[in-house]
Amino acid sequence: MPAGPQLIRDGVLRLIVASHEGEISVQDVEAQGGVLEAVNYTSLSYIRLLDAIENEFGVYLDADEGGEALGTVDGIVTAVLAELGSDAA
Template sequence: MNDERRRLADLVVAATDGEISLEDALAAEVPFSALGMTSLGIMRLIDAIEDDFGIELDLTAEVPVALTQTVDSIAVYLAEVSAAGR
């Protein structure tokens, strides 16, 4: 497991107050909502990602679907954001 996946999984656990376990976050192949994450949890996760990674995500239109799916989809999204220089 790489450090970024672990870091993101830890943020998922914190954003859900432990409703989603570290193991479930890392193994998830279904959207976080199927594991019990609420819309509040998603917003807490986005805030945590911005704080932890030192980035600001543009959410003016809508929340990118990648941020609500899996640890791997978030990692891919963050790599794309980083490559685009946003």
């Protein structure tokens, strides 16, 4: 299912909030420039997020390979879009 970058971004933001058990809001994340560490995102929340991304978008993001890039909303969106693009090939 092709999805545009804004739809992916909206979905990622929704999953970030949900995986942190609602302790943060989309506005909190955006106010910190999309940096998860800046909103005290925990390692457990991060694991939940990666699982939720796999369930939602059907792509696997490897935290070890993604490194710091997966610590931001933009980095996660870029990785999801790249994986979706490679799945379509």
